[in-house]
Amino acid sequence: MTISSAGPALSQGPACPIPIDRYPTITLAHGGGGRLSDILVRELLLEAYGNDELERLGDGALLDLGPGRLAFSTDSFVVYPHFFPGGDIGSLAVHGTVNDVAMCGATPKVLSIGLILEEGFPMEDLWRVAQSIRAAADEAGVRIVTGDTKVVDRGKGDGIFINTTGIGVLDEGVDLGAHRIEAGDAILVSGPIANHGIAILSLREGLEFETPIETDSASLHDIATRLRDVLGGDLHAMRDPTRGGVASALNELARTSGRGMHIEESRLPLDPPVRGACEILGLDPLYVANEGKLIAFVAEDRADEALEVLAGHLLGRGAALIGRVTEGPAGRVTQKSTIGGSRVVEMLSGEQLPRIC
Numbered sequence: 001m002t003i004s005s006a007g008p009a010l011s012q013g014p015a016c017p018i019p020i021d022r023y024p025t026i027t028l029a030h031g032g033g034g035r036l037s038d039i040l041v042r043e044l045l046l047e048a049y050g051n052d053e054l055e056r057l058g059d060g061a062l063l064d065l066g067p068g069r070l071a072f073s074t075d076s077f078v079v080y081p082h083f084f085p086g087g088d089i090g091s092l093a094v095h096g097t098v099n100d101v102a103m104c105g106a107t108p109k110v111l112s113i114g115l116i117l118e119e120g121f122p123m124e125d126l127w128r129v130a131q132s133i134r135a136a137a138d139e140a141g142v143r144i145v146t147g148d149t150k151v152v153d154r155g156k157g158d159g160i161f162i163n164t165t166g167i168g169v170l171d172e173g174v175d176l177g178a179h180r181i182e183a184g185d186a187i188l189v190s191g192p193i194a195n196h197g198i199a200i201l202s203l204r205e206g207l208e209f210e211t212p213i214e215t216d217s218a219s220l221h222d223i224a225t226r227l228r229d230v231l232g233g234d235l236h237a238m239r240d241p242t243r244g245g246v247a248s249a250l251n252e253l254a255r256t257s258g259r260g261m262h263i264e265e266s267r268l269p270l271d272p273p274v275r276g277a278c279e280i281l282g283l284d285p286l287y288v289a290n291e292g293k294l295i296a297f298v299a300e301d302r303a304d305e306a307l308e309v310l311a312g313h314l315l316g317r318g319a320a321l322i323g324r325v326t327e328g329p330a331g332r333v334t335q336k337s338t339i340g341g342s343r344v345v346e347m348l349s350g351e352q353l354p355r356i357c
Contacts, residue, residue, distance in 0.1 A: 023036070025121060026118065026126065031117065031149065031150050032151075044123070049133055051143050053145040065169050066169060068170055068171065071105070072165070073101050073104070073165070073166050074163070075093070075096050077092055078158070078357075079355055084199055084203050085203065085212060085215060086199060086217065088128065088129060090130065091136040092215075092357060093164045094111065094140060094219070095220075096164070097111060099219065101166045101167070101168035102168070102219075102221040103176075103224065104170070105170055105174040105175070105224075105228060106169055106170045106174075107225065108140060108142045108166055109143070110142060110143050110166070111144050111167075112146045112148075114150075115148070115161075116152060116161040117149065117150070117152070117157065118157030119151060129162075142166070176228075181236050182259075184300040184324065184325060185298060185299060186324060187295065187321070187322050187323040187325065188296045188297075188298060189241075189269065189295050190295075190315060191269060191316055192216075192270055193245065193286075193288070193290055194245065194270065195214065195215060195216040195292075196215045196288075196291040197283075197289040197356055198274050198278070198288060199213045201277075211273040213277065215291060216290055216293060217292050220294050222315075223294070223316055224294060226309055227306060230305065231298060234298060234301075235297075235298055235299075236297045236299065238294050238296050239252075239253060240291075242290060242291060242356075245286055245348070246268075247287050247346070248348045251331075251345070251346070252347075254333050260329050260334070261323060261325055261326065261332075262333075262334050263322045263323030263333070264322065264335065264336045265336060265337050267320050267321065268286070268320070268322055269322075271318075289353065292315060296310070307319055333346075
């Protein structure tokens with residue numbers, strides 16, 4: 001593995017529909033609620049991801065999502081750089097919110113998009129982000145039905161922040177969560193971990209590895225639905241290990257469930273370039289963020305079947321059974337090392353890599 005200071009090249013994407021000779025960057029007037037706000041919304045944002053509900057431009061959306069319970073999630077995205085290998089802040093915002101809804105066992109249906117734009121942010125970059133949002137939403141099968149745009153003074157917003165809200169519908173009888181986790185449950189992860197965090201770090205620091213490392217950012221609704229449909233009630237819980245990585249996700253669930261958890265270092269799936277990067281940079285991959293992986297807690301006797309379902313999906317290549325749930329100690333996560341020892345896996349202290357999502 002070699003490291004150089006060259007950063008990855010990023011494509012420019014489609015042309016922005018607002019002529020850059022008119023307004024090449026965001027101005028404070030774009031957030032003033034007047035003519036420029038109207039131009040921004042109608043000519044750029046509606047052009048990027050318009051639909052019947054959104055084009056009404058009301059203060060909210062009127063939705064008929066059908067019978068059943070709803071799952072509701074909101075999130076904010078401040079990742080920097082805004083564009084990175086394999087994704088950008090726009091697609092990440094959609095994926096992150098869709099995944100939070102999917103981990104509840106729901107089918108994601110609609111999203112809201114709130115944009116906080118800094119004066120001087122390039123209009124072309126906003127167009128790229130808007131197009132990315134639309135593409136990610138289309139791929140996930142969700143509609144963008146309402147939103148908001150605000151502009152802040154130059155130097156106060158670092159370009160762009162995005163807030164999203166997602167709503168999904170749960171089928172009758174679906175019940176997933178930490179309260180369902182039982183001693184003996186298999187702990188599975190849907191594929192190699194730590195790719196997103198290392199991709200962001202390599203771009204920030206201008207590092208280039210022999211094999212390029214891209215974010216794993218993706219919408220997990222389809223693979224989660226397949227797992228739920230096959231396992232039924234034997235799928236007890238799911239979680240996407242984003243900030244804080246697998247270690248923090250397991251600690252949160254161990255504390256909430258009142259169970260212990262034991263994993264094995266040798267079973268953790270890692271792409272070789274990511275493993276090498278973590279070793280060189282002194283990072284523990286258990287704490288590095290992911291944006292396209294899920295952890296599943298499955299009844300002990302259905303573990304092999306669950307692993308087969310995960311491995312049979314495009315987003316589940318490299319899926320692995322990494323450990324088991326134990327009776328206790330309550331709230332404690334332990335790991336067997338590759339040399340046979342055991343250590344306590346604590347919750348991440350501080351921020352290993354800030355502004356990762």
